[in-house]
Amino acid sequence: MPEAIPDGYPGRVARSREDDVREAMHELPYGIYIVGSTANGRPSAMIADWVMQVSFAPRLVAVSLENDSTTLAQLRANPAMTLNLLKQQNNGMTLAARFVQPHRASKVRGRSDAAAGREYDKLDGVDYRTSDRGCPILDDALMWVECDVQEFVPAGDHTLVIARVLDGEVVSSGDPLTSTFTGWVYSG
Numbered sequence: 367m368p369e370a371i372p373d374g375y376p377g378r379v380a381r382s383r384e385d386d387v388r389e390a391m392h393e394l395p396y397g398i399y400i401v402g403s404t405a406n407g408r409p410s411a412m413i414a415d416w417v418m419q420v421s422f423a424p425r426l427v428a429v430s431l432e433n434d435s436t437t438l439a440q441l442r443a444n445p446a447m448t449l450n451l452l453k454q455q456n457n458g459m460t461l462a463a464r465f466v467q468p469h470r471a472s473k474v475r476g477r478s479d480a481a482a483g484r485e486y487d488k489l490d491g492v493d494y495r496t497s498d499r500g501c502p503i504l505d506d507a508l509m510w511v512e513c514d515v516q517e518f519v520p521a522g523d524h525t526l527v528i529a530r531v532l533d534g535e536v537v538s539s540g541d542p543l544t545s546t547f548t549g550w551v552y553s554g
């Protein structure tokens with residue numbers, strides 16, 4: 367294991383063990399999903415990649431959500447959720463990029479008061495229908511499932527949302543959009 371290079375060494379940037387660990391974590395591959403929820407009859411959505419199946423019987427999935435995300439607050443109020451796996455084809459990366467802004471602009475550090483007051487409707491201009499329980503199903507998803515949230519498990523600065531799968535289908539063929547394909551990093 368190379369030793370950390372001392373600060374101030376000419377022409378070199380000091381690396382710490384923490385840098386090595388973060389870099390290793392960045393290699394974890396993920397699928398890119400749009401998590402759908404609904405509040406007061408209005409569907410909304412966020413992009414997330416910390417998503418996985420965690421049980422066969424019952425069929426359960428888990429999603430890890432930032433403790434201050436709007437989506438988490440909505441799921442606590444109304445436990446209906448869809449997961450839409452995006453695909454590489456049909457400009458899936460462009461579609462994914464529409465969801466990168468948080469609903470509340472104030473979630474992004476360093477914004478002016480005026481900019482921080484904005485709220486984005488990430489579904490504006492996106493083609494979708496709603497599930498039986500009112501959550502968005504994207505026309506350009508590779509597949510979707512609809513879930514009933516069963517449990518919220520605290521996990522550091524995130525909350526693990528565990529949900530039972532009620533319905534779902536493959537929408538169209540294609541290759542899943544992944545963190546490896548996009549190069550976007552949400553890890554470390």
Ligand SMILES: Cc1cc2nc3c(=O)[nH]c(=O)nc-3n(C[C@H](O)[C@H](O)[C@H](O)COP(=O)(O)O)c2cc1C
Nearest residue numbers: 412413414415416430431432435436437468469552
């Ligand atoms: C590629 C990518 C993956 C992300 N994955 C997650 C995730 O797994 N969990 C999470 O809470 N936020 C994730 N985020 C960040 C959220 O989309 C973002 O912070 C947003 O604030 C949460 O949305 P909301 O507040 O509008 O509900 C990811 C962002 C990007 C760009």
